[in-house]
Amino acid sequence: MPSSKFILQKTCEICGKQFNAKTVYSKFCSKKCSNAEYRKKKAQEKQEEKRKQLAERIPAERPYISITEAVALYGISRDTIYRQIRKGNIPAVNLGERLNRINKANIELMFPPVNSSNIASMKEQPQKLIYDQSECYTIGEISEKYGISPSTVNKAIRKNSIPRKQIGKFVYVPKAEIDQLFDNK
Numbered sequence: 215m216p217s218s219k220f221i222l223q224k225t226c227e228i229c230g231k232q233f234n235a236k237t238v239y240s241k242f243c244s245k246k247c248s249n250a251e252y253r254k255k256k257a258q259e260k261q262e263e264k265r266k267q268l269a270e271r272i273p274a275e276r277p278y279i280s281i282t283e284a285v286a287l288y289g290i291s292r293d294t295i296y297r298q299i300r301k302g303n304i305p306a307v308n309l310g311e312r313l314n315r316i317n318k319a320n321i322e323l324m325f326p327p328v329n330s331s332n333i334a335s336m337k338e339q340p341q342k343l344i345y346d347q348s349e350c351y352t353i354g355e356i357s358e359k360y361g362i363s364p365s366t367v368n369k370a371i372r373k374n375s376i377p378r379k380q381i382g383k384f385v386y387v388p389k390a391e392i393d394q395l396f397d398n399k
């Protein structure tokens with residue numbers, strides 16, 4: 215392939231600068247940027263390792279966990295947890311400053327655990343829906359009502375951390391939250 219005459223402009227994935235790529239696989243403008251990417255990846259791996267270790271130390275039979283433990287166990291952000299607490303979807307017991315305790319069963323209804331070792335404890339919990347089924351839409355119903363594709367609906371649900379629950383073949387999400395989300399658009 216005559217690659218010497220071939221100039222491909224690409225945007226560096228680290229610094230965002232335009233650069234002349236040597237191959238279609240080039241992602242970074244310089245050695246410096248590819249090193250930065252490598253360090254970023256390593257740091258993420260380390261953080262994921264820490265998360266796993268913390269998650270494994272949480273006894274499965276303990277019903278109440280801290281926010282930090284919930285982050286480790288469910289791979290969700292603190293912001294998401296606090297938002298769901300504010301909305302009343304996750305009841306929190308405040309044991310003093312920085313000592314919020316939340317019930318694992320409540321989170322598991324919304325967010326499946328990341329670690330398979332914790333799934334066993336989830337199955338022992340009685341399955342209950344925070345919202346009555348009559349207060350919920352299925353993905354198909356939302357797609358029809360708002361004229362959006364099911365995959366777009368799913369993405370929006372995930373992006374906005376809307377509580378969802380799978381019963382049989384269907385995923386149920388609260389009508390109130392969905393109407394609020396899509397009516398605003």
Ligand SMILES: [Zn+2]
Nearest residue numbers: 226229243247
């Ligand atoms: Zn760069």
